[in-house]
Amino acid sequence: MGLPGRWTVAVLAAAALVAGCAPHGDPAADGVRGTVEAHHRAALGGAPLASWTYRVLAVRRDGRRAAVDAELTYALDGYDAAPATTRRRLDLARRDGRWHVTGDRPAEGQPAQLWDQGPVRAVRGARSLVLGVGHPRALLGEVAAAADRAAPAVAAAWPGGPWRGTVVVLVPGSLGAMAALLGEEPAAYRGVAAVTTGRTGGGSADRVVVNPEAYRDLGDFGRTFVLAHETAHVATRAATTAATPLWLSEGLADRIAYRGTGRTAAEGAPELARSVRAGNTPAALPADADFSFGGDPAAVARAYGGAWLACELIADRWGGERLADFYRAAGRSGARRAFRDVLATTPEEFTRAWRDRLRQEFSSAPSR
Known part of the structure; x- marks a missing residue:
């Protein structure tokens, strides 16, 4: 999606990026962190962030422009037992004596993130956080209600372990958008109502990704069943x-x-x-x-x-x-x-x- 308001990056911060890190305790560098975090808090529709960190991997400068390869690590507060990690490409331009971030997109070969597909809307349930793009709040609330019904049933069937008893559900705008989040072709998920992402053995931020085109064709039982099935994968991830x-x-x-x-x-x-x-x-x-x-x-x-x-x-x-x-x-x-x-x-x-x-x-x- 577009970058509202453009991010303003101080010269000192740009130099720190080139060096590969921005030292904590430097007011300018810390201000950049705050600007980036504030932008993404807005981009994630008010979802609660426990952390949001860029680690610079490489910088290529060409006069007044620069391209930065970075690793983004973030965690949703109260939902992620471990952070999610992905690689990003940031574009910078130097104007008026300062660096401005003009673009932020997935690195080559990396799947899209939900906020790349448009403004994110967040709905919190009792046991769930639903993040959606291109859907009304009422629909996301219905998904949260189904997830809230599923989570206690899963907790009763799989007690113990590191699972927090909560689930994060992503609802992209279409089948194609779902496939982009998973780095696959749409045909692979046609007719599949939802899948769960995450690494086996735990240690990652699990997400249930809904195919809105298949999900909307389900009745109440089917929707609750699908979310219970996928939530069970989240609960058992550490043992899988x-x-x-x-x-x-x-x-x-x-x-x-x-x-x-x-x-x-x-x-x-x-x-x-x-x-x-x-x-x-x-x-x-x-x-x-x-x-x-x-x-x-x-x-x-x-x-x-x-x-x-x-x-x-x-x-x-x-x-x-x-x-x-x-x-x-x-x-x-x-x-x-x-x-x-x-x-x-x-x-x-x-x-x-x-x-x-x-x-x-x-x-x-x-x-x-």
């Missing part, structure tokens, strides 16, 4: 690593989102039910590739349904606390070892039990 199979992370998120809804297996997994009733019981637990965005929607739906029922099986047979223990162990050392150490079984034995469970839920076909 590259070793966690997607059937476990997606299945647990669905189990948490379905809790207390009264949905039956057939209602929650209709595509899988049709497949099993037709005699096509899956031979193995869903592979990571089965959850790919942009894939065959029916196949993706079967993968999610199978993952959900795998987690339900663990909870029914071993208990909900043991399911949480299994999840954490899988993140530390992989699912195969977690099956042995936590559930005293093997992946093969569990898969046979899961296939039997699917047939019992969806058909009268005999076990084989």
Whole structure:
């Protein structure tokens, strides 16, 4: 978006930028920090900032102009357990003996930030912060209300851990804008109501990013379900690593989102039910590739349904606390070892039990 009011940067501050840092305690340098922070407080629509820091990586000067590569680190007060970090490109021009920042945009290869897409409006819920571009406050309030319903349900299902019990939801103006925030092509998220960003293993600022075009087609149940599912990913992030199979992370998120809804297996997994009733019981637990965005929607739906029922099986047979223990162990050392150490079984034995469970839920076909 445009830069309202232009930022005025003192000569001393520009020299400090060239040097790679601006020393704390210098009134001019501190004034620049305050100017930049004040601008972005406005750009973020009043969202509460705990910190906002630029670290200069490189400076290229050409006479009265300069380009600065910088790392931006910021955290939302009361919501982020760890800061978000991205790289930015700032353009400066020297006029009237002073430097002025004339542009601030994502560095090459970096995704857009929400404030790059227009003025940000912030709505705070009891357990949520919703930041949107191009939407009326009433719509953002509805998203906050759905997130507020989801967060306590997730907290009850996943107690403990570093999660703060709150969630930040971004609502960009369109599917294309959503994809830009994620650094992907729009086709990858068509029909996907929301996704969660953040690094596995925690240590990052998680965001639930809503696809407004798919989200608005959902009813009240669907909206609350989607936000509960994505909030579950935020809650479990610290226990989720590259070793966690997607059937476990997606299945647990669905189990948490379905809790207390009264949905039956057939209602929650209709595509899988049709497949099993037709005699096509899956031979193995869903592979990571089965959850790919942009894939065959029916196949993706079967993968999610199978993952959900795998987690339900663990909870029914071993208990909900043991399911949480299994999840954490899988993140530390992989699912195969977690099956042995936590559930005293093997992946093969569990898969046979899961296939039997699917047939019992969806058909009268005999076990084989």
